Amino acid sequence: MNKTVVVRYFAILREQRGLAEEEISTAAATAREIYEELRGLHGFSLPASRLRVAVNDEFGPWDSEVRSGDALAFLPPVAGG
């Protein structure tokens, strides 16, 4: 059964997606699978190995089960300072 998750995009991913946030319906189990699915759809330049993932505003694991209602954010390499 599909789950509904909110996905937030920042910086280069936000520009490549053309929006900052969306709600998606997916059968993918983990954050990694969700990113790969979205990368296939939208042609993101960055592979998952260059990103970190946040689940519900905390840094999270790529390979844990994502639950319906979770909010994911895929984070490009940071460059503060």
Next chain:
Amino acid sequence: MRSPSCRPSREADAVRFEITKSRIEPAVLLPALEDTAAGASVTFEGRVRSQNEGRAVLALEYEAYEPLARKEGDKILEEARAKFSILGVACFHRVGRLELGDLAVWVAVTSAHRAEAFEASRYVIDQVKARVPIWKKEHYSDGSTGWINCAPSGPPGPAPA
């Protein structure tokens, strides 16, 4: 965005990390760190420079994932307090569009003696640059732009501490 006047106090402002869209004003911020036990006060100012890797830069844009950036910033300041014998520590990072010379990030540390203040300020800026989810887009003189560190190949980001 929270302004200094309405922000709840946190340990009398001795530990404070903020993301701000407004100009960073060190002269306004430093008094919160005043402490007669502090024999040393070290501040670091990171400013927008006109060149990067041989290209002429006209302006920068910083973007933050604010809820997580605040949490990670707070964690870094707490780590600095645990690692070094310091009295106060603060870090402000600006977001939005910045022009050449603008202050992008400001770190201040007070301690009884200078060594701890130097070491802790270096720790804070290094960790902020490596870990806090903030991104930087450069605008170049030829009209092009680039997100820093976001080439498709390259090392993965460091693991959270």
